[in-house]
Amino acid sequence: MDSQAALLLRDSVSRRKVPLVPADPARVTIYTCGPTVYRYVHIGNLRTYLLTDLLVRTLRFLGYGTYTAQNITDMGHMHQEQLELGEDKVIAAARAAGRTAREIAAFFTEAFFRDCRRMGFLPADVYPRASEHVPEMIALVRRLEEKGAVYGRDGYLYFDVTRAPGYGALSGAALGEGTPAERTGAEGQRRKRRPEDFVLWMPAEPGREFQWDSPWGRGWPGWHSECAAMAMAHLGTGYDLNVGGVDLRFPHHENSRALAAAATGKELARIWLHAAHLLVDGRKMSKSQGNEYTLDDLAGGPPGGGKGYSPAEFRYYCMTLHYATPMNFTWEGQAAASRGLARLREAFRKAAERATAGSDAAAALRERFRAALSDDLNLPRALSVAHDAARSGIGGDVARALAAEWDRVLRVGLPGEPGAAAGAEEVPAEIAALARERDAARRAGDFSAADSLRARIRALGYDVVDAGGGESSMRKSPDAPEGTAKDGTGPESR
């Protein structure tokens, strides 16, 4: 493994590409801001989590080891959310059925894990639950108290941001401008010394399910101290990478960073990565606009009807853009990406069937692919190398080896394993019989009979393809609903 091949990443603090220099190459440490589990994750969330997956897979591809933590915020403000989203059917249904917030969190945590598996994400090494880290959060606040960075009364504790060295470096926020993050209402604002200060602990209102005893009374922790405490609990300070969506840059990441800096005098993370947002038809996703898509919505196809798309197809779509480029999801764009992926798979499948060839060319292709990944995870470039490779004349074992190797990062079902070629699945006997019948009719010159048989086969979700030499073969129709088996991207063990 060429260890001089440094991975360049764009850091949000220095605002430039910097080489990753991990303290321990065998254990690159990564923290990702995970979901608040009161609803299904949408494709925008998944795009951000995909950044972590591509990062981990690239690191492993380059020969590094990884240790990853992704938090689960399972003690959110259910009451407030319910008010804001009043019509949330699942929460409403759960409450109507007498379910607790804890049960809701458990349900959506499982749903989140399932979506991660469907997307082909490698599981994190640890998934810290906020509700299980309150002692750590309290300890962090006490530590901050000792440093004199905390003030407040009546059960409310606030963090004094002037006690955080380098506050504002991440977001560019300057003290005295803008308005702060605050989980409490306007009354809370009056308790604070300056707008940027934020709450560390709050008293529990009547009926709040999640609440804990603390030195400051019974209550619950502020948002920013959750992540800071969980990250430090599992990765310490100065871990290698922190990943999240751009919207978290301020105030959440700025404030998490400030807490760690004030408490320990150290940087929370060495490199901060931010994934740009995914818009739908040029607009931010929102429940009220009905464009907050999930993987199930993708599987169902466009609202007006049409082909549905698999998680692998969405994954490929995401990889046609750099992670820091805002992505505008459209059904047309998804269709174009799907077609590109289908052709890429087909090209590799054909290459694998040819005689082995092109081992010299493969070396250069490998280098181009590796260089693309190493340059700030440039997946669009990596995909262009894959397309070039599939049509470069390589064949046989050489083609299979490249597909298998690259699919460890791409994970879109490139046919790399011998015998795992796409399209090799069993065709039901009934359909095979229809195909033979059609073939006979066709050879006899009875084309109208042949065409009607083809229509029947298509209605059953398969398609018959006549190859050049008069041979015909079967495959699942591209317009058939996406099955779980088709992609050859079954769930990774977790």
Next chain:
RNA sequence: GGCGGCAUAGCCAAGUGGUAAGGCAGAGGACUGCAAAUCCUUUAUCCCCCGGUUCGAAUCCGGGUGCCGCCUCCA
């Protein structure tokens, strides 16, 4: 108002000083009963506009214009 980002062919999108990757769509050809698939060829003298720096800029600097995000929960 403050902060951050983006403007590249019909569409999506790489490219951060050396003369425009790749994908989708389109066009021509091969193959085909038809169709699909596949294969080959082809598609930006030019990178939002105006200045500047440079032997040389899509790439750097200054000034515009437009779009988006964050500053309230947000991936």
